[in-house]
Amino acid sequence: MAAVTTWTGREANALRQALRLSVTGFAEHLGAARRTVAKWSSQGEKVQLRADMQAALDTVLARAAPDVLERFEVLRRRDTSGAFADVAGPPAAANADTDKNGPGSDSDGDVRRRKFLQGATASGMAALPGVTPLLDALVSQPMAHKSDPVALPLRQFAHDVAAAKAAYQACRYEQVLGNLTALVPALAPTRSEAEGDQRRRVDALASDLYHVVGSVLLKVGDRGMALVAAERSARAGSASRDPVAMATSARIMTHALMSNGHTRQARSLAENAAGALEQETRLMSTDQVAVYGALLLRGAIAAARSDDRDTAEAMIDEATRAAARLGYDGNDRWTGFGATNILLHQVNIALTLGDAGTAITLARQVPLDKIRLAERKASLFVDVARAYAQWGRYERGLHALRIAYEVAPEELRCRPAVQRIASDLAALSRGHVRAAVVEFAHRVGIPV
Incomplete structure (x- = not known):
């Protein structure tokens, strides 16, 4: 050695x-x-x-x-640095266009990142077939098999964005990619035909649309293009003049910044965006309270990744007060926010801080019947599998992965991070446990 x-x-x-x-x-x-x-x-x-x-x-x-x-x-x-770190780009909107007519970009930086992901897709790191068409749409590359995009009626556009959000939360990522590949090109003509309040409504929907784009790209490991999508979500939210849309776009920007290693900026953004939302709205609606709480949870995770335990705990405490004010586990403005969601984030924070035992203890306290979203439930069991792997309890780690697969098969097949957990379990375990890990991985389509 x-x-x-x-x-x-x-x-x-x-x-x-x-x-x-x-x-x-x-x-x-x-x-x-x-x-x-x-x-x-x-x-x-x-x-x-x-x-x-x-x-x-x-x-x-x-x-x-x-x-x-x-x-x-x-x-x-093992590779823990992330395959896309070199193409992530800066946290600022340096690679974004300045088109005042709406989000869109065809910069050389975007194209380079798109080509990089195509190569990664071929090597199995992002196995979903719909990733490349989405990136083509995102960087405005012509697709010969598609006709010119046409404007959608506002009601139809809102319905389709909501459907994409729902499919993402259900971990139906292939369906999401198909939805997004059609919606992204339709955004510009839909916006150009809208005026006044309707245009601001389209901008708010565009913020949600790019939020989903960024989220699914983070799932498959393209952190660079996820940051581009997050920047577009932020621009669209700002154009809408809707404080909730602006705060919601800050959630995906925080996530994208964290994934690109900018944890301190992510924490600051989440904290500032939550404060701005509270100041401007006084948190008078359930959407406002839920988005406020969800931002604090993103900030708490960012603080934990910066080893700032005190700030993480303070933000969790404030999020807990917001959950008490909300009074239920809901999905207002697609946040999945509530007391149960806070506990899920505490599991992840403990794991981030290296406390695998604490993460397991907290996970045992989660009321599984109150987790309505497949994406959140699958993520919990993935965190549990990672905690058990760190703890040397490989058979229990495999059991957690099996449950995650039952909840959301695409969550396991599509995420490089999950594939690394399975690879670790296969490499570190021995005997019948290793054989079971390998059999499971092969059965569900995870390379080990």
Whole structure:
């Protein structure tokens, strides 16, 4: 086994998982602060360890048993950096056009990212057949098999956007891609035929439309083009002059920024957008309260990814007050917001901070019958599978993946992040558990 020349958070976390220690246990083993070890877990290779910690980890690695060394090598080699990081682009709208007539872009940067994803699709990283047509529509590339797009009646356009949102939340991603590929080209002519309040209504719908585009592109791993879609959602929301549309677009922008590594900007955006929505509307409607709470949850996750535990907890507390004000688990303005949704985010935050045991404890408290959306329920079980994998409970991790597949088959087949969990389970487990993982992966179409 090759020695570790420089320990970063990524290698340190791989050793912790290979030893099957919790963050607290690993901190005690090294004589380090728990917060320090949690930072290694959340920030990965962005953190280079101090000299004394480098020496301590050298010693732990040298004394490790052969099975620990084998697991460490598997975890160390796995790709956790993300295949699209080099094409993500900056957090600002540098790659977006300035067309005042509505969202749309045909910049060279967009085309490069589209071509990159086409190559990735061919290699199996984004296996949905509808991804490339959507990207063609997103960068305004002509499609010979399609006629020129025509304007849709406003009611039809609103219905189709809502259908795309519903299909996304049901994890029917192939259907979503088909819907979006037709809707994106129809946006410009639909907007050009609208005037006054109707045009602002189209802009609000466009904000929702690009929100779905960004969300599904994040699912398949194209973080660069997801950021482009998020920028268009933000421009459309601003053009609509609808404070809820503007706040909703900030949700997908926060998610896209986080996925591209801009966690501090994402936290700041979520916090500012939530504050602006509260100030402008006084949160007088259920939509306003739900979007406000959902923004705080996105901000809490961003804070956790920056190892800012205090801010994450403060935003969770404020979101909890918003959920109490709302009074039910709903799906207002497509947020899925409510007390149960807060608990789902707490599971993810614990996992982000490296607390796999805490994540499992919280997951056991979730009332599954109150999760109405397939996407949220599947994501919960994916988080549980990841927590069990970190904890060394591989058979339980496989069980969680099986439940996620029963809830939403496309959630497992389409997400590179889920495929990595399955690959980790196959690489780290042994005997009948490994055979079961491989059989499951092959049966559902996950490469391992």
